[in-house]
Amino acid sequence: MYFKRLGALGAEIPVAVVDGLTLDLRPLTADITGDFLGSDPVGTVRRALIDLSELPGADNLRVGAPVARPNSVYCIGMNYAAHAREGGSEPPQRIVVFMKPSHTVAGPNDDFPASPGADKIDWEVELALIVGRRAWQIGDDEDPLAAIAGYTVANDLSERAWQLEESGGQWSKGKSGPGFLPLGPMLVAASELDASDLRLRSFVNGEPRQDSRTSDLIFDLPTLVRDLSQYTVLEPGDVILTGTPEGVALSGRFPYLKVGDVMEIEIEGLGRQRQMVVAESGSHE
Known part of the structure; x- marks a missing residue:
């Protein structure tokens, strides 16, 4: 189901x-x-x-996105060692957390609107956890994944100049534009899927980019849920992005996205997304 x-x-x-x-x-x-x-x-x-x-x-x-507009979207940064290094950082010793606003959520196959001035748009395939139970400071003797309702596919789209060059020291500027979080196509219940070793892949214009497994996470799923709960209350419907593997444009190995490019994002057992980059038209409220 x-x-x-x-x-x-x-x-x-x-x-x-x-x-x-x-x-x-x-x-x-x-x-x-x-x-x-x-x-x-x-x-x-x-x-x-x-x-x-x-x-x-x-x-x-x-x-559409498989969960209605969430209250909070938590993102775990640099949670694959090779991705941290391709961005010029050493793997973190503690979880790195940033936020995306809920208005970034889009359907998995919706066109992605490239905002004016967004010249360094990057893709990021990620496993997303959907919270199903309120959790605060989960103890060592508790199962953190009991707080998770299910799993879905996420594309944590980023504008790297906004994120790194104009950031003022934080990342949210480059993560918060309209359509910057396609989710879906499906939400698979946690009871129906073991998400500890799933293959994640991304493609641009049919060419392979990222290819890794959730077993390569620095902080595995129970660890990151438990750690995150030490600092904030997780509420039903919240989304947790678990990090992206190497193979993004930030590495310098691939060009950034441009209008007309097509991204495809997939995770084993959770389905596939497809977004075309289009020029943004009109205004967003």
């Missing part, structure tokens, strides 16, 4: 895919929210299967 949100931007329909059937979840929840994810979503759906019907035309609908 996995969860998706299908339909036009702002009008997505929550669904569960069970045994190949795309089931409309609106009898159970208005959306895939923190409240739904914190209330045993897999069990809830299984108990209600007899009352759920297929969503007509599901295959023809836009795929």
